[in-house]
Amino acid sequence: MLDVGLAVVSALECAAEGFRFAHSAGLPVPVGVIFGLVAGAVLVLRRRWPVAVVLVSVAITPAQMGFLLGLVGLYTLAASELPRRIIGALAGMSFAGTMIVGFVRAYQDAAGGGLTIGDWFVPFVAITMSLGMTAPPVLLGLYVGARRRLMESLRERADSLERELQLLAERAEERAEWARSEERRRIAREMHDVVAHRVSLMVVHAAALQAVARKDPEKAVKNAALVGDMGRQALTELREMLGVLRAGESAVPVAEPVPLAGVGAAAAAAASRAAQDEGAEGPSLAELDELVGQSREAGMVVELWVEGKSRVYAPEVEQTAYRVVQEALTNVHKHAAGAKARVRLAHRASEIAMQVENEPPPAASASDARLPSGGNGLVGMKERVAALGGVFVSGPTDAGGFRVSAVIPAGR
Structure with missing residues (x-):
């Protein structure tokens, strides 16, 4: 139920962003909305195929959609049992895509508003936005995954001790x-x-x-x-x-109980x-x-x-x-x-x-x-x-x- 609920919210978000993307790109509105619905609904598969969810979020990043899809996908990926090198590579791809899109958008906003800001502002905004979109879900996922593995190990150890x-x-x-x-x-x-x-x-x-x-x-x-x-x-x-x-x-004292192990x-x-x-x-x-x-x-x-x-x-x-x-x-x-x-x-x-x-x-x-x-x-x-x-x-x-x-x- 949680995954379905998240997928519905992500689909609605991507559909709204697809409507805006269709206007800016000169595409028919139904095409942008349907594309957003399909891309956001991919979040329902996050537990089974977290890599696919992250790749879809990276792919739709240039269209400036999939905010919830990227956050939840990175969290699920980091909390999974996949090797760390795969998690690091996909997180790096998401960081790079978010940073490029953020740089372009910040530059366009600064240029369109006629603001005279130093050269450091646009890279600062892009890096800050990409870190905010990537680091928190990855770190939280790593912590939750490690804690889950620790609890499973302790549970298996307790079961093993009970069997012994x-x-x-x-x-x-x-x-x-x-x-x-x-x-x-x-x-x-x-x-x-x-x-x-x-x-x-x-x-x-x-x-x-x-x-x-x-x-x-x-x-x-x-x-x-x-x-x-x-x-x-x-x-x-x-x-x-x-x-x-x-x-x-x-x-042998009859009244005193003898421990089973002895x-x-x-x-x-x-x-x-x-x-x-x-x-x-x-x-x-x-x-x-x-x-x-x-x-x-x-x-x-x-x-x-x-x-x-x-x-x-x-x-x-x-x-x-x-x-x-x-x-x-x-x-x-x-x-x-x-x-x-x-x-x-x-x-x-x-x-x-x-x-x-x-x-x-x-x-x-x-x-x-x-x-x-x-x-x-x-x-x-x-x-x-x-x-x-x-x-x-x-x-x-x-x-x-x-x-x-x-x-x-x-x-x-």
């Missing part, structure tokens, strides 16, 4: 979810290792107790005592784990602290003989071979090695009852290696214990070893047994 904050919040939520998932998997692995091994041995001893209760009461009493001991050990380990979880819950870091720190607590309070390789002895008491033939000089490793390394052997022996109890097993532990310069291999189970005792399996033992062992940068391999042997191998770097 949104991405940071999404990444923080993803890190928090990842930390929660890692903590759930860690707890699931620990619960599986603690419960599965102890309960599996309890089931094996219970089956043996049922078989010899009437034939050999002394052995039945011994098996019953072993079942009780293992049950108490399982309860003790469960209480320790639940105590760690409750301590972790009480350490959720991922807080959850990751909590997971790291939980992992450190796990490594500090978990079993170690010094308890490996006791672990093998429990399987022997359950009736399994187990051989333990240790190679290299024993030394102390980081708590998480020792616990992972212990859990791998523990879960492998538990799987032998579950899936190969009565089979002979061999446990190998090798202390090397920069790593510790372990292998648990069992022979095929006797056909008569393959399903005596009837132990269920959730299928998570091998997955848990692989996750534990991979978390420390180690390598885990498991699979059947050529003889029909099963082998579990793991290598863990000792430099942590």
Whole structure:
């Protein structure tokens, strides 16, 4: 609406000036009026083609028309995104045309009025008039264009910052979810290792107790005592784990809100602290003989071979090695009852290696214990070893047994 209004005013102005130009030039009046209307109406295109508007204003300057057309055209041109050299060239053309027309008109007026004025007056009037017609709209347009570009840049910067904050919040939520998932998997692995091994041995001893209760009461009493001991050990380990979880819950203030950007870091720190607590309070390789002895008491033939000089490793390394052997022996109890097993532990310069291999189970005792399996033992062992940068391999042997191998770097 603004452009149309300006174009209408410019067309009327140019039509009035065209009427005067037609009289002075000896042209038909309708031709001058129509020419002025068309030339002034070009201002409606100032936003799309500002160069064309300025060129039209320069072209009709000798006819002494287009005052509003020139001012608005130069302002729009200077405020546009065109290169400065184009703006300067067109402004110079407008300045030169206005100055020439102003010089001629001032000279004619001075000569027609019979005034005797100094030679400096006509150039002074021409230069002053051309500067007044050119400089203000150009300077104002440059200022408005620069301010507009600055506001657009600030708006784009604010939008960019808002998008970055949104991405940071999404990444923080993803890190928090990842930390929660890692903590759930860690707890699931620990619960599986603690419960599965102890309960599996309890089931094996219970089956043996049922078989010899009437034939050999002394052995039945011994098996019953072993079942009780293992049950108490399982309860003790469960209480320790639940105590760690409750301590972790009480350490986090529930009433205070946590900033969204810090959720991922807080959850990751909590997971790291939980992992450190796990490594500090978990079993170690010094308890490996006791672990093998429990399987022997359950009736399994187990051989333990240790190679290299024993030394102390980081708590998480020792616990992972212990859990791998523990879960492998538990799987032998579950899936190969009565089979002979061999446990190998090798202390090397920069790593510790372990292998648990069992022979095929006797056909008569393959399903005596009837132990269920959730299928998570091998997955848990692989996750534990991979978390420390180690390598885990498991699979059947050529003889029909099963082998579990793991290598863990000792430099942590």
